[in-house]
Amino acid sequence: MKVSRVFVANRGEIALRIIRACRDLGIETIVAVSTADRESKPAKAADRAVCIGPPQAIDSYLKVQTMIAAALGSGADAIHPGYGFLAERPDLVEACEKNGLIFIGPTADNIRKMGDKLLAREMGRKLGIPVIPGSEMVATSEEAQKAATKLGFPVLIKAAAGGGGKGIKTVHVPEDIKDVFEEASGEALAAFGDGRLYIERYIPNARHIEVQIIGDRQGNIIHLFDRDCSLQRRYQKILEEAPSPVMTAELRKRICDAAVRIATHIGYQNAGTIEFVFDQDQESFYFLEMNTRIQVEHPITEMITGVDLVKEQINVAAGNPLSISQYDVKVSGHSIECRINAESPDRNFHPSPGHIDAWDPPEGEGIRIDSHCYAGCVVSPYYDSLLAKLVTWGTDRFDAIKKMQYALDHFTISGVDTTVPFHQYILKNKDYLEGRINTRWIEDTVLRGYGQ
């Protein structure tokens, strides 16, 4: 198999990221654009842009058949789905196979196995990898009540088909479980077409730690160490860093080994991420879920390992063995990513679409910006609000933090509200600097103090 023309089935910064990787590899690119993205940076950077539909993603970026037709019609031999949109749709993978296109990602079977959280939990248990104490599927609110009482409140009600922070609800007291159960069941059915729920113990002092892995078609699977994505708001990541500042060498080895075992067990191909919950009080970790795609925060792994994950994705999708072995992957320094979104931190992170009048990103040694924005571009209300991933690399955590403080102070954006001031606030916070944070910290501590 040879990849010589890649169809990019995505938009925004990740489309541009894929186009750049292809350009370095001498591969041509076609990018799918909706009518709202005809003037976008990816449209200009690709060898060709193909208009696939109207701005609403449901009629453009989420249409499997249209993507396949556009890829075939433009003579592409491979499709890269990026993240979001169609990235974890097994039907796209199968449609690619049927039409002789290479899917730059995992197999349909890989996606299905990991898409069902109940199945994933069962697999973790079978492999002897701890999962968060919880129930099997709960079919009724009575079953939910029983399971929750056994685990002890508060508990989380989770959708079996959920993931990426979607389909999770916290229940603090037994009286609430009936209402929350009904609500969660309806929402899961509407959002995922699958209303199955289960109950999980709530871990109050947790960190979100994930391990990057990549596998080839020959069956080799390696990990590229961990990322700490504990700074979240409503289960959405805000700031990530690599490696995690709280992992000891021993814990790191165990968590990375567990990730490789899970990926090996399902014969995983291409790039993926195994997510864990790290209980800081018990110093123990639990397998949470696997994301079967390249992730938003992949650049921080690239910064500390020197491995270009998108190029490696294309390499293994073409059927080549991994260009690196586990032995070659070494961690050097520390990296932080701030997600710069078009949102107003002062107005409860309300989206702030509009026209970007000024766009002047910071520059300097150890500063990387993945962005599709430019002065004069329009932030469309149709898509997510990510404007840029501001990434710094330093010789150690403190160095990376210093560079991030500088970079945030020298990032000029006008025309839309952004999360830059919020990141500036975090980067000066003593708790953050000293590593006394958990997944609740943004909502419980920062948001109470922010703007006061």
Next chain:
Amino acid sequence: MEPITQEDIFLILKLIEESKYDEMHLEIGDLKIDVRKQGNRASVVDSKCVSEKTAKPAVSVPPPEKMKKDERASDTAGAFTDESGLTPIKASLLGTFYRAPKPGAPAFVEAGQNIAADDTVCIIEVMKLFNTVKAGVSGRIAKICAKDGEMVEFQQTLFLVQEAGDLDGEMRKSA
């Protein structure tokens, strides 16, 4: 000398349209006019018909060699054509454009043919799903802008129609 008028431009366009030349460069004092006929760049499908300023030409059969950057440069290729006065029939979805109901069958419509709004003008196929496209306007097919069997993009102009009752359409074309 006299300033150049709309009538003059119309005459110049007419001149080249009826000539056997593909290009014309005209200089009158400070005024320079470059006129290029369509179709002299083989791989570009009638880029004049792509009415959206930024729409890229459809090249659905992969060229054997690398895509050339100028294949995309449709923005200026047909800039002199003023299509006002003609109504486009646009693709309502991305897919393969077929002029006939099946291979070998006569085309739904030919250039110069009169059509009613309800008439089927073509088929757009997406992964074996065949979508018939209605004219949506009545009048005369002035131009067929897409190639049979090739991919058309969302909102790409497929046909240009001289709407019925639009008697002064020819004159407005030059305005």
